[in-house]
Amino acid sequence: MNIPKLQMQSTPGRIGLRINKPEQTIKQHQVEQSIQQPKADMKIEQKPGKITIDQTNAWHNLDLKSVMARTEELVGIAKNFWMEGLARVSREGDELMRIENGGNPIAEQAKRNTGYDFTFQPGGRPTYELVQVSYQPGEAQIDIQRREPIIKNKKRDPEHHYRPGNVDVSMEQMPDLKIDWKV
Template sequence: MNIPKLQMQSTPGRIGLRINKPEQTIKQHQVEQSIQQPKADMKIEQKPGKLTIDQTKAWHNLDLKNVLVRTEELVGIARDLWMEGLARVSREGDELMRIENGGNPIATQAKRNSVFDFTFSPGGRPTYELIQMNYQPGKAKIDIQRREPMIENKIREPEHHYRPGNVNVSMEQMPDLKIDWKV
């Protein structure tokens, strides 16, 4: 017996894809930056120092003295000479009072008083030790005003370009199914 046979022939379908990839570009530009540093304000006030030099003792050592000092010295010398003179006169008076003890007190006193004793001292040389120096330094006043830096930034946005991709779908081969009976 002949049994009919079913015969099937199929052709698969083929899909074609054409893909365009997306494109993206990003550019980041550098930031523009400006920095300026102003100079600080600085003020310095220096008061002058004070120097005092006292050379009075050096001049006195050379016997160059002012009128007041010279007068004081002469008054002191005169007082000492007056006191010595009083002592001498008193002593001589005591010698004359004892004339009865013998000797010749008047001649002895005349001989002793006839000698003139004189000493002249022109003074020495000035020396460094006799000069008095004093220095008082002046104070410095320093005032500084700090200045902040000036910073400017220009932000630049990034450049962004994007082209989306796409997919084109097409049927390259249509599916097909053929069914046949064969006896």
């Protein structure tokens, strides 16, 4: 006995895809920037210094003195002479008081007191150590006005191009199923 057989034949379906990729470009331009730095305003005011030169001692060393200095010096010398003269007169009085002791005190005193011993000593040379110099510096006033920098920026937007992609779907082969009975 023959039993019929079932025979199946299938053809698979095939899908065809055509893909167009998307394209994207982004371009960023550099920013345009300018920076300027103005100079600061600066004002300097310098007061002059004060110099003092005292050469009085150098002139005194040369024996060139002012009237006041010369007077003070002569007063000191005169005071010494007066004190020496006072001592001499006192001593001579004591000698005269003892005249009875012998000798000739009046003649001896006259001999001692005749003549005058006078010596003049000119001054030396002026030296730099005798000149007194003092300096007082003047103050400096410095005024600075700061200036801010000038910064300018020009923003540039990016260039953006986009082309979307797509997918085309097609049936390249249709599916098929054949069923047969074979005896």
